[in-house]
Structure formats: C-alpha cells, structure tokens
Amino acid sequence: RRVDWRDEETFARQRAQDESLFPFMAKEEEVSLINGDEAPAPGLVARVRRMLSGENAILMFYLIGVVVIGTTNRVTFKIMQYSTVNYSYFDSQITTFFYVPINFAVIFIKIYWTKGITDEMRRYPKKKFLIMGFLDSLQGFLIVVGGTYVPGIMQNLLLQGAVPVTMLFSILIMRPRGCDHCRSVRALLNSKGVSFKEESASDKCDDQCACRVTVNGVDVDTTNLGALLDSMQGANRNVVLYTSAKTWGAHLKNFYGPHQYVGALIILAGLVTSVYPDLASSGGGSLKYDVIFFTATIPTALSGVYKEMAFRDAGDMDVWYLNGWVALFQFIIGLSYAPLAAYTSGLPISQIPQNLSHGFQCWLFGTNFVNLPGCEIAFKACASGAAGVMCCDSCNGRYSLISAVPAFWAMAMYMAANITYNVFLVLVIKHGSAALMYVASTLVLPLGSLMFTVPAFLGANTGTFGRYNGAGLGLVLAGLIVYRFIGMITNRNRQVDPSRVPIMSMNISEPIFVERNDDKREFRPKTRVEIRRNYYTRLGMGPNDMNRALANA
Numbered sequence: 001r002r003v004d005w006r007d008e009e010t011f012a013r014q015r016a017q018d019e020s021l022f023p024f025m026a027k028e029e030e031v032s033l034i035n036g037d038e039a040p041a042p043g044l045v046a047r048v049r050r051m052l053s054g055e056n057a058i059l060m061f062y063l064i065g066v067v068v069i070g071t072t073n074r075v076t077f078k079i080m081q082y083s084t085v086n087y088s089y090f091d092s093q094i095t096t097f098f099y100v101p102i103n104f105a106v107i108f109i110k111i112y113w114t115k116g117i118t119d120e121m122r123r124y125p126k127k128k129f130l131i132m133g134f135l136d137s138l139q140g141f142l143i144v145v146g147g148t149y150v151p152g153i154m155q156n157l158l159l160q161g162a163v164p165v166t167m168l169f170s171i172l173i174m175r176p177r178g179c180d181h182c183r184s185v186r187a188l189l190n191s192k193g194v195s196f197k198e199e200s201a202s203d204k205c206d207d208q209c210a211c212r213v214t215v216n217g218v219d220v221d222t223t224n225l226g227a228l229l230d231s232m233q234g235a236n237r238n239v240v241l242y243t244s245a246k247t248w249g250a251h252l253k254n255f256y257g258p259h260q261y262v263g264a265l266i267i268l269a270g271l272v273t274s275v276y277p278d279l280a281s282s283g284g285g286s287l288k289y290d291v292i293f294f295t296a297t298i299p300t301a302l303s304g305v306y307k308e309m310a311f312r313d314a315g316d317m318d319v320w321y322l323n324g325w326v327a328l329f330q331f332i333i334g335l336s337y338a339p340l341a342a343y344t345s346g347l348p349i350s351q352i353p354q355n356l357s358h359g360f361q362c363w364l365f366g367t368n369f370v371n372l373p374g375c376e377i378a379f380k381a382c383a384s385g386a387a388g389v390m391c392c393d394s395c396n397g398r399y400s401l402i403s404a405v406p407a408f409w410a411m412a413m414y415m416a417a418n419i420t421y422n423v424f425l426v427l428v429i430k431h432g433s434a435a436l437m438y439v440a441s442t443l444v445l446p447l448g449s450l451m452f453t454v455p456a457f458l459g460a461n462t463g464t465f466g467r468y469n470g471a472g473l474g475l476v477l478a479g480l481i482v483y484r485f486i487g488m489i490t491n492r493n494r495q496v497d498p499s500r501v502p503i504m505s506m507n508i509s510e511p512i513f514v515e516r517n518d519d520k521r522e523f524r525p526k527t528r529v530e531i532r533r534n535y536y537t538r539l540g541m542g543p544n545d546m547n548r549a550l551a552n553a
Contacts, residue, residue, distance in 0.1 A: 059431050063440045065424040070444035073421045075451050076414040078152040082403035083410040085391045089341035090359025092144040096331045103324030117318050128310045133329025135303035139296050145344050146292030149383045152452035153463045158294045160476050164264035166301035178245035182211040196239035200246045212242040263483025270475030363407045366396030401460045438484045
C-alpha cells in the first residue's frame with residue numbers, strides 16, 4: 001500500500017487510524033524519503049515474520065484464544081443444560097455463586113498485595129453495584145431458564161439480539177436533556193415570561209452540566225439572571241439559552257452512525273427469519289422458551305447502558321472488584337426468583353427448595369431423581385412435549401440420548417471456559433484494541449453455530465441447519481459486520497479511541513458495548529467576557545456590579 005507522504009496530515013491520520021485498530025501494524029509502514037520517493041515496502045515473508053514475533057505473537061495467541069474458547073463457552077453451556085435438564089434454576093444460581101469466591105479471592109490479593117484496587121475504587125457506591133446485580137441476575141435467570149429448551153443454534157442467534165435492543169435503550173435513556181441547572185434556568189425564563197431562543201450547542205458549554213445565557217449578545221451570570229431580567233423590564237431583550245440538551249432529531253443523527261442503524265435492522269431481519277417457520281419442526285424449539293430466552297436481551301441492554309452511565313465519570317474501575325460485588329448481589333437477588341422459576345418450570349412454588357436440593361445432588365453426586373418409565377427417549381422428543389413425559393435425569397451420563405456427559409464435568413467445563421473466555425477478552429483489549437476484540441468475537445458466531453452440528457460435541461442432541469436457520473445466520477453475521485466494521489473502513493477521518501475499555505460482565509452473555517458516535521467537544525478558548533468575569537470575581541465584585549460592568553464593556 002502506497003501512502004502519499006506529501007500530504008502529511010493525511011498520512012498522520014491514516015497511520016493513527018491503522019495503529020489504533022490493529023496495533024501489530026504500528027511498525028509496518030516505515031517510510032523513508034530518498035530523492036522524493038518511498039522506500040520499497042517489506043516483502044510478504046518479512047511482514048508475516050514481524051506479525052508473529054514478540055508482542056504481536058502474544059496478541060495473536062490471545063485472539064485465537066478468544067475465538068476457540070468463545071466457541072467452547074457456547075457449546076459447553078448447552079452441554080451443561082442437557083446434563084441438568086430439570087434443574088435450570090439451580091444452574092442459574094450455582095454458576096453465579098461460583099464467581100463470588102473467585103472474584104473476592106482476587107480482590108483480596110489485589111488490595112493487600114498488589115495495591116491494584118485503589119481507595120477510590122473501594123469508595124464507589126455499593127448501591128450502584130446492587131442495581132447492576134439486579135439487572136445481571138434477571139439476565140442470567142432468563143438465559144439459563146429460557147435456554148434449557150432452546151437449541152444451541154437458535155441460542156447462538158438470539159444472543160445477538162442484544163445489539164439492536166441495546167441500541168434502542170441507549171437511545172431512549174442517554175439522550176442529553178441538559179443538567180439540573182440548565183432546566184432551572186429554562187424554568188426561570190418561562191416564569192418571567194421572557195421570549196428566548198434555545199440552542200443545542202454542547203461545544204459552547206464547558207462540560208455536560210453547564211449552560212450559558214446571552215442577553216443582547218453578551219454572556220451573563222446565570223446565578224443572578226432573575227434580577228438582571230427584572231432590571232431590564234421594557235427594554236429590548238434578545239435572550240439565547242445554550243444548553244447541552246439535544247433534540248430527538250440531533251440525538252438520533254449523532255448518537256449512532258447510519259451503518260449501525262442499518263446493521264441493527266439486518267440483525268433483526270435475521271432473527272425474524274430464524275423464528276418465522278414452525279419452530280418445533282425447524283429446530284427452533286418451543287416459542288415460549290424462545291421468547292423467554294430473547295427477553296434476556298432487555299436486562300442485558302439495560303445493564304450495559306446503566307454501567308456506561310455509572311462509570312462515565314468514575315475513573316478507573318478494576319474488573320475483578322466490579323464483578324465480585326455484582327456477582328454477590330446477583331446471587332442474593334436471584335434467590336427471590338423462586339416464583340418465576342416455579343412458573344417457567346411448571347412446578348408448584350413449594351417444590352422449588354426440593355428442586356434446588358435435587359439439582360445440587362445431581363451436580364455433585366450424579367444422582368438421578370427423574371426416572372419415570374418411558375422417559376429414556378431423545379431430548380428433542382421430551383423437550384417438545386410430544387412424548388407426554390418429562391425428560392430423564394442424566395446427571396451421571398447414564399442416558400446418552402439426554403446427555404452423555406455427567407453434570408459435574410459438564411458444569412466444570414462450562415465454568416472453566418466462561419472464566420477463561422472473559423479473561424482472554426480483557427487481555428485482547430489490554431494488549432490490542434476493542435476493534436480486534438470485535439473481529440475475534442464476531443468469528444465465534446459462525447464457528448459456534450457450526451460446532452452445534454458436530455456429533456462429537458453434542459452426540460444425540462446434534463443440531464442441523466434448516467433453510468431458515470442458515471438464512472438467519474447469514475443475515476445476523478452480515479448485520480454484525482455492517483454494525484461493527486463498516487464505520488471503521490469508511491469513516492477514515494474519525495479517530496478511534498483505543499482506550500475505551502468495555503464493561504466486562506462475567507456471565508453467559510457476551511460483553512455489550514454501548515457504541516455511539518460521541519460528539520467530541522473541541523477546545524474552546526475563553527471569550528473576552530469570560531476573562532473579564534474571572535477578573536471581576538477575583539476583585540470581589542458582586543453579581544449586580546459585574547453584570548453592569550459586562551453590559552457596558
């Protein structure tokens with residue numbers, strides 16, 4: 001690739017874009033000027049050798065790990081559900097509980113040995129972790145309970161619904177409405193019967209919670225605005241209120257890029273295509289459980305948006321400290337979901353404690369409690385209800401048509417894969433960039449769907465690609481590519497911020513990025529009025545005298 005070195009600004013912008021997206025390209029373009037020409041580009045062998053050496057080799061290892069372990073994470077989750085088919089509520093609680101001692105053990109080490117968790121992090125309000133725990137507990141419950149009777153291929157697709165749902169909630173919740181001070185100034189102007197013009201000009205504000213008022217083109221002190229307006233009764237008053245609030249039109253235009261809206265619509269089209277036919281016959285499972293599983297994207301989206309808002313001005317937050325407290329609250333709140341568990345599993349609520357006890361014995365000791373005559377049938381038959389019997393327990397792997405993997409080892413494989421997957425995601429972002437993490441995690445979608453069709457992994461529960469599942473997978477994958485990568489390719493002038501680290505939640509769901517086109521406030525030098533106001537303040541001048549002085553300046 002040849003770069004026009006004569007346009008220094010274009011070259012610098014192009015190079016910064018490449019390096020922020022793909023760090024291993026940082027040293028690839030060594031340009032030397034010899035008589036006005038470029039030095040010859042290194043050969044293919046040299047480039048490959050450079051990419052696979054030193055830190056680049058480590059990064060490549062992490063990327064491959066994300067793809068392989070991410071695929072394993074999805075497959076082992078479904079294997080765990082087959083092995084504990086009648087104890088989904090237990091699965092939801094025990095998988096959450098495991099994270100509590102794991103995270104707090106790391107937290108203890110980081111506080112007392114490495115000092116990796118600062119006092120500022122420890123002072124962070126725990127009530128915010130409580131809210132996150134509530135949303136994540138509801139998400140985990142719906143995914144585990146709803147996913148029991150949803151085939152793995154369909155699970156793989158429905159999880160991607162979190163992208164458009166997150167977009168929807170972030171648009172609805174995160175529209176700038178102006179700070180409390182802006183709203184109070186607006187109310188004051190209305191109460192005085194003042195005709196004023198309001199402009200959405202966040203670049204004219206010093207920060208998100210600041211506003212400016214000009215009277216006849218002069219900035220005035222908003223703390224004494226009422227008295228100033230009273231003193232100008234009958235005079236010509238051209239009042240303009242500048243706020244950080246945005247109209248819906250401006251918000252929709254700037255918050256996401258056009259390619260992201262198009263990508264989200266393609267993803268939705270893929271999901272509709274997948275569930276359109278008769279779900280039971282096309283491999284989609286029961287519509288009831290498909291809906292329950294998909295509704296998990298709502299708390300997923302709300303959790304992502306809330307974390308984005310909660311940590312916006314919080315500074316650094318250690319991922320282990322965050323997930324430790326969230327997992328603790330998630331487990332405690334999950335105990336209150338017993339009535340929901342009873343409803344979704346068709347059990348009386350009085351039997352939920354016994355169901356939890358049986359689930360524990362199924363997992364730890366491999367004890368089968370459901371051994372009804374005639375239940376030794378394939379999972380697809382008993383799960384659909386066509387056979388009129390419950391699915392047998394296969395906690396010890398006895399009934400291979402249900403699960404050939406004992407419950408203890410199935411859960412151990414899933415927990416190991418899930419924890420390792422989250423760690424590798426963090427390492428890719430730390431040593432590479434969020435863009436690289438997107439590339440690797442996007443590959444998990446088709447590979448995961450493919451693995452669900454391999455008998456060596458799922459045995460009798462191996463899935464098949466129907467026409468609609470295949471078309472749905474193609475559309476969802478295309479939507480993800482458009483949503484995540486088109487903007488990086490076409491919008492070359494926009495700088496990518498590689499330091500923006502996603503909030504990682506260690507559970508069944510993928511980390512959700514609240515992606516948007518943030519309006520970057522450019523540096524604005526202080527106006528003469530602001531300089532004079534600061535000077536008058538240092539002199540001890542009161543608001544009335546200051547406003548008169550500014551008006552006469």
